[in-house]
Amino acid sequence: TQSTRPQRLLNAVQKNATRGDPRSVVKAIDDFCRHKEWAMNVGDEKGCILDSVVSEINPAAVLELGTYCGYSTVRIARLLPPHAKLITLEFNPDFAAIARQVIAWAGLEEKVQLVEGASGDWIPKMKEQFGITTFDLVFLDHWKDRYLPDTKLMEECGLLRKGSVLLADNVICPGTPDYLEYIRSSPRYESRYFKSHLEYTKVEDGLEKSVFKG
Numbered sequence: 001t002q003s004t005r006p007q008r009l010l011n012a013v014q015k016n017a018t019r020g021d022p023r024s025v026v027k028a029i030d031d032f033c034r035h036k037e038w039a040m041n042v043g044d045e046k047g048c049i050l051d052s053v054v055s056e057i058n059p060a061a062v063l064e065l066g067t068y069c070g071y072s073t074v075r076i077a078r079l080l081p082p083h084a085k086l087i088t089l090e091f092n093p094d095f096a097a098i099a100r101q102v103i104a105w106a107g108l109e110e111k112v113q114l115v116e117g118a119s120g121d122w123i124p125k126m127k128e129q130f131g132i133t134t135f136d137l138v139f140l141d142h143w144k145d146r147y148l149p150d151t152k153l154m155e156e157c158g159l160l161r162k163g164s165v166l167l168a169d170n171v172i173c174p175g176t177p178d179y180l181e182y183i184r185s186s187p188r189y190e191s192r193y194f195k196s197h198l199e200y201t202k203v204e205d206g207l208e209k210s211v212f213k214g
């Protein structure tokens with residue numbers, strides 16, 4: 001049977017990365033996507049911006065929306081302090097299965113809780129299911145038309161505190177116009193655009209970093 005791109009990406013990790021070495025897992029995926037098959041990981045250029053935001057916040061509780069193959073999950077989790085937790089939501093079971101193996105290869109299972117299901121169903125359950133009060137950082141990288149409804153849902157569920165940071169991928173390409181309009185015009189957020197490029201290409205894209213004012 002034909003393999004899928006995520007399966008071929010996982011094979012590249014298992015072939016080229018060292019078990020327990022997150023940096024080598026990130027490099028193996030970037031090499032695969034740059035030289036073999038493009039895939040929608042945040043990538044190395046935007047990934048460095050993600051790294052700097054994570055390091056600046058030093059978060060205890062992170063939520064990632066849209067795991068895909070686990071590239072950004074590994075990028076974030078490798079920088080987390082001991083006892084910090086990253087919860088990542090993924091509703092495609094095939095992608096979730098690949099991501100679990102990528103996260104395991106990096107040796108980061110202890111820091112990551114991959115939850116299979118739709119963000120809209122799980123965001124309201126975060127407190128009761130995982131004992132989360134608020135998130136210090138949320139990385140939005142799932143369907144682009146879900147960024148805005150899920151942000152409003154997180155507000156309603158009291159999952160954001162004064163200083164919580166939302167970091168959104170792809171605000172230019174493919175684009176998230178309704179989310180950008182909302183977050184940039186809302187008095188409850190301080191937003192900043194980090195200009196970059198679409199992963200593994202020269203096309204413009206960027207990350208929008210928004211701090212919740214409470």
Ligand SMILES: CCc1ncnc2c1ncn2[C@@H]1O[C@H](/C=C/CNC(=O)c2cc(-c3ccc(F)cc3)cc(O)c2O)[C@@H](O)[C@H]1O
Pocket residue numbers: 040041042065066067068069089090091092095117118119120141142143144146169170173174198199
């Ligand atoms: C229902 C809520 C919900 N709950 C839980 N999981 C959810 C979910 N909605 C989606 N997922 C999962 O998240 C991932 C989807 C991610 C969607 N990402 C892009 O579409 C994208 C595209 C380009 C690009 C493509 C082609 C181009 F030409 C240019 C750019 C570049 C990028 O960086 C991109 O992130 C998958 O694993 C979904 O299963």
Ligand SMILES: [Mg+2]
Pocket residue numbers: 040041042141169170
């Ligand atoms: Mg993306």
